[in-house]
Amino acid sequence: MRRSPYQSMAAVLTMFLTMLLTGLFFLATAGSSLVLQYFESKPQITVFFTNKAAAGDADALKKTLEATGKVASVKFVSKDDALAIYREQNKSDPLLLEMVTADILPASLEVSAMDPNFLHELEPIIKEGQGVEEVVFQKDVVDTLLRWTNAIRLVGSLLVGLLALDSILIVMTVIGMKIAIKKEEIEILTLVGASPWYVRLPFVLEGGLYGTIGAFFSWIIITGLVVWLRPMVLGFLGIIPAVQILLVNPLSGIFLLSLVAFLGLLSAIGFILGSLGSFVALSRYLKF
Amino acid sequence: MIRFDNVSKHFAGHVSALADVTVEIQDGEFVFLIGPSGAGKTTFLRLLIRDMLPTKGTVYVDDWNVTTLPTPSIYLLRRRVGTVFQDFKLLMDRTVYENVALGLEILGKSSKEIETRVMDVLELVGLADKRNSFPLQLSAGEMQRTGIARAIVGGPSILLADEPTGNLDPQISWDILDILKEIHKIGTTVIMATHNVTIVNDLKKRTIALEHGKMVSDEQKGRYHVPARSKGKKDHAGNS
Numbered sequence: 001m002r003r004s005p006y007q008s009m010a011a012v013l014t015m016f017l018t019m020l021l022t023g024l025f026f027l028a029t030a031g032s033s034l035v036l037q038y039f040e041s042k043p044q045i046t047v048f049f050t051n052k053a054a055a056g057d058a059d060a061l062k063k064t065l066e067a068t069g070k071v072a073s074v075k076f077v078s079k080d081d082a083l084a085i086y087r088e089q090n091k092s093d094p095l096l097l098e099m100v101t102a103d104i105l106p107a108s109l110e111v112s113a114m115d116p117n118f119l120h121e122l123e124p125i126i127k128e129g130q131g132v133e134e135v136v137f138q139k140d141v142v143d144t145l146l147r148w149t150n151a152i153r154l155v156g157s158l159l160v161g162l163l164a165l166d167s168i169l170i171v172m173t174v175i176g177m178k179i180a181i182k183k184e185e186i187e188i189l190t191l192v193g194a195s196p197w198y199v200r201l202p203f204v205l206e207g208g209l210y211g212t213i214g215a216f217f218s219w220i221i222i223t224g225l226v227v228w229l230r231p232m233v234l235g236f237l238g239i240i241p242a243v244q245i246l247l248v249n250p251l252s253g254i255f256l257l258s259l260v261a262f263l264g265l266l267s268a269i270g271f272i273l274g275s276l277g278s279f280v281a282l283s284r285y286l287k288f
Numbered sequence: 289m290i291r292f293d294n295v296s297k298h299f300a301g302h303v304s305a306l307a308d309v310t311v312e313i314q315d316g317e318f319v320f321l322i323g324p325s326g327a328g329k330t331t332f333l334r335l336l337i338r339d340m341l342p343t344k345g346t347v348y349v350d351d352w353n354v355t356t357l358p359t360p361s362i363y364l365l366r367r368r369v370g371t372v373f374q375d376f377k378l379l380m381d382r383t384v385y386e387n388v389a390l391g392l393e394i395l396g397k398s399s400k401e402i403e404t405r406v407m408d409v410l411e412l413v414g415l416a417d418k419r420n421s422f423p424l425q426l427s428a429g430e431m432q433r434t435g436i437a438r439a440i441v442g443g444p445s446i447l448l449a450d451e452p453t454g455n456l457d458p459q460i461s462w463d464i465l466d467i468l469k470e471i472h473k474i475g476t477t478v479i480m481a482t483h484n485v486t487i488v489n490d491l492k493k494r495t496i497a498l499e500h501g502k503m504v505s506d507e508q509k510g511r512y513h514v515p516a517r518s519k520g521k522k523d524h525a526g527n528s
Contacts, residue, residue, distance in 0.1 A: 188377045191337070192438065193366035194394040 015214025018163040025156035032149040045111040053131025061129035070118040171277025211274025215266040295345035305331040307501040321481040323498035329481035370439035372449040385419040391441040429460035488512040
């Protein structure tokens with residue numbers, strides 16, 4: 001590498017960009033999957049009542065729904081319960097806790113159907129219920145999220161695929177050039193009885209090293225971004241337990257372990273990509 | 289044992305480097321391969337290490353059919369057959385020690401074993417004090433001795449030497465010959481391609497003569513029969 005630093009730098013830089021995008025895409029995909037899982041695990045319908053609704057309205061609607069025989073569960077969440085949930089979700093932010101009281105949070109019913117196909121049959125019954133202000137179907141939320149997630153996956157996959165191909169081609173070119181420079185040395189090695197792998201391995205490792213170095217620098221950038229954006233992500237997605245557990249303390253064991261695992265994953269992908277570029281160059285330029 | 293069975297090698301333009309050569313060399317022999325430039329000496333040696341394939345015929349080294357040896361296995365043959373090249377083929381960015389150690393590194397030997405063996409071989413070729421020198425700091429004779437040390441360090445059963453004295457003065461040439469004789473004494477088969485009339489005639493070893501690719505003689509205590517019209521030129525070569 002020290003003999004042709006500019007070519008090596010080009011290979012490492014390309015690898016860095018590829019691994020940066022791969023890492024960001026991986027985090028975006030993993031994050032959106034967590035959000036999706038969270039919403040999918042929530043009740044299928046949430047019925048919010050107006051502040052003026054009578055105490056018996058929710059109970060009456062609950063009984064009507066249960067009488068249809070099409071609901072799996074109906075759970076009443078009072079204003080006080082809603083406040084308790086809100087406090088639990090925002091316990092780390094006293095300012096948000098001070099501003100909210102039970103009065104401004106609506107009571108609600110969380111309904112799960114026995115079969116998702118029953119949802120459209122339950123909808124008119126719920127909407128006709130006394131004191132009902134708003135009906136939120138999780139399916140709509142999940143469908144919207146799914147559309148976004150799929151779009152992110154498609155665009156991300158295309159970009160990562162193109163950059164991966166670019167990286168392989170750059171490493172192939174750099175390693176091919178190094179093979180040409182070392183042509184005489186390779187000839188001598190083969191004449192004195194070096195095995196094909198003895199000759200090839202340094203080139204494979206060099207390609208792999210480009211990928212690993214690129215992956216390491218991209219990991220530093222991504223780690224910096226995650227630490228910097230952590231409060232904002234917690235504000236948006238803190239209600240999701242997995243996000244809360246992972247990000248609440250940047251010095252926690254699980255957070256540090258995740259970072260190390262992420263470095264391992266990026267390094268492995270980088271090494272494989274770089275080695276692949278070397279393999280292509282070796283199969284093209286070394287015929288033994 | 290080495291055997292050439294009706295071996296021919298033609299290059300593009302129907303140039304015949306070897307034509308129907310049949311010869312057998314037993315284990316432990318010292319053989320001179322002689323003939324003018326273009327006679328086919330180097331082709332003979334290159335066929336033995338599968339640096340090229342014959343156009344016709346079969347080459348055997350011990351129990352291996354070199355002609356049909358799969359490409360990925362050629363390195364195993366080359367570990368058994370050490371080669372000394374006229375142009376030395378040394379790695380210029382490595383020291384004498386490192387160049388010689390290469391012959392053992394490719395075998396996966398430990399660094400302790402490599403050090404012991406390399407120093408033994410450097411003592412044998414008289415280069416122990418030059419172990420840290422780079423090839424550019426050596427004379428031609430020293431470079432050739434480094435090449436020999438590298439060729440024998442792995443303990444090959446056969447040693448090929450392609451005009452190892454070609455670029456050397458008479459005294460250094462004899463030094464090289466002494467080393468090759470030492471290697472032969474320990475049971476190594478030595479095949480040396482040469483132009484050097486004096487060496488061939490003084491040593492009186494088996495001599496195979498090639499001319500225009502054809503084997504013209506094979507004598508047990510052979511001599512270099514120099515054609516009359518080029519006698520002066522050959523004598524000069526012998527004394528160079």
